[in-house]
Amino acid sequence: MEDNVKGFKNFIMRGSLIDTAVAFIIGAAFGAVVTSFTQIVLDLLGKLGGTPNFSSWAPGGVHVGTFLTALISFLILAAVVYFAIVVPINKMRELRHPDAEKTQTEAEILTEIRDLLARNEAQGIERVNDLAASNSPSLEGRTQARRSSDG
Known part of the structure; x- marks a missing residue:
């Protein structure tokens, strides 16, 4: 039972729930203001129309x-909410x-990826060539060694 009470207390005291409750109360009060404003506008329109x-x-x-x-009430409400x-x-x-x-567009992101891949590929090829030149006999030397062993 104590765990249930503690869980309920944690649920009630969560920030999002309290924020929602405050927003609901303020929204209800704001709704009364908008309803009053709507009634004024409708009365003015009614006087223009003679009813x-x-x-x-x-x-x-x-x-x-x-x-x-x-419909007029809805439009007034939407305008007040938007502008206020x-x-x-x-x-x-x-x-x-x-x-x-x-926010980048999809085309911009793809172009950036393509450029990065091209740069990495160029650096990778250059690095492989450098390693091949420094650590192993030349391709020509390897080819000659194979020919002599085959023959």
Whole structure:
């Protein structure tokens, strides 16, 4: 039983869980602010259209007003989240890491690998030739030695 309580305590006190809980609470409060802002915009649009809202709008008997209200609410919510959260966070990331390397394309990486392989191959051939010249008899000498032993 004590292990279960200790495990539960560790689970609750984990940083990611606490961060998620705080984000959820702030998100709920922010949702209330956005809902209030959306209602203001919808009321202004309704006054321009001569009705308090679009919910009762049903041209030809088709009730599209509720959908239109939901669509406008979604667009307002998306705009507020983008301009109030996404844009500032992206700016902060740019300021925090201004000289972050750009991601290389696949072609750039393959070109770099090809160049490294070519350079290593050239160095390897040169090294083999140097070793062959310094440590062993010449190819011509080996060929003559084989001929004399064969013959």
